[in-house]
Amino acid sequence: MTDPTARPLRVVVADDQASVREGLVLMLDLLPDIDVVGSAANGRQALDQVAEHRPAAILLDLHMPVLDGTETTRLLTEQHPEVAVVVLTTYADDASVLETLRAGARAYLTKDADRLHIARTLHSAAAGLSVLDPRVQATLLAAATPSVPPVRPVAEAAPAGNAAPADDLPDGLTPREAEILTLMARGMTNAEIAAGLFLSSNTIKTHINRIFAKTASRDRVAAIRYAQQHGLD
Template identity: 35%
Template sequence: MAGVTPLVRVLVVDDDALVRAGLTMMLDGAPGISVVGEADDGDQASAAADAHAPDVVLMDLRMPRIDGITATRRLRARPRPPEIIVLTTFDTDENILHALRAGASGFLLKDTPPAQIAAAVRQVAAGEPILSPRITRRLMDRVAVQAGAYAQAKATLAVLSPRERDVVVAIGQGRNNAETAIALGMTLATVKTHVSHILTKLDLDNRTQIALLAHDAGLA
């Protein structure tokens, strides 16, 4: 019928039967949404997507056989991939970033109010990513910390000569002294001298700290 908005077809993937049942009951009662299938592990997600052609998948992270990150990556590699919302109790920075890099369109915590989960489903189905406010704040804080570390590292390295900075970059790339000498056209003795000067100028104890500084400064 003209003017009727199609239902958003949802697949729920979670190893907890009570969670699946609760999400199904809640979303099936939400306007514009229909839960078309369920799967109890990431290894069943692809088959369930084949069977039900969902628009949106609600994906748990911690599952016994195939985790949600792997399942998300597989679903997003399909010719016509569904949108993925990760719905989890585990909100570590690593989980958030891994999920987003795998192709998730959203990341919500399981304590998100039902109406907000339903709204998120409709939003990602319309092509608009969604993050819970708590997750957004954490990512903003992480970026701020990284920006601060970058500025500090750049200021620290400013005391080095251009050739010493070249050695810092080589160390940050994982090169040993011999490899650095070849890459930079120096003698091994010259590289060792530069490394010694770098440690002294920057008040560092070892090459690992040089490598971390190079990473923070965006040089490696």
């Protein structure tokens, strides 16, 4: 239960979508224990608002113009370490989560969180606690154990072929990347690969971007050609 004598938590809200930002400001400002003191449409504005208002916490979108959420988090952590950064985003893939947490975020929520959950997380982060959305926790666990493939029914499993040992894979591809590249070469879409491997679409996109970089492929066609040339189809 909220202490009625306690001062409201001062918060800045940063999101590039005006409707989302304004909705969050209105929603949180209705709570007696939250005082939204500023809002921002990009990372640079977020830094300015924090410098001006000195909030206890900032609710920060991950993908914003001028400065993205990760870089904004890094700068906030350097310049205002007393301000708790709470990320609120639609992205829960392992790359986004790990990068932002390493930059100094104390909490990471997805946008299906309700206002009371968001408020509790802001208070917890301001008190020095780390809070992770259950989907984010699952993503981190999956990222920490990449060598353990998900168990899935044979009828639903995506055919992964004969996966080569990591030492035999070209250009530093990981076994997971090789598996996804094989499925791409077999004509599967991102959505089909995600469903077959029980991963989010964003995680699949992250893996595919890494595949493109490691194989010097400009697009999906070039990556499939690479797979065929290296026996990964």
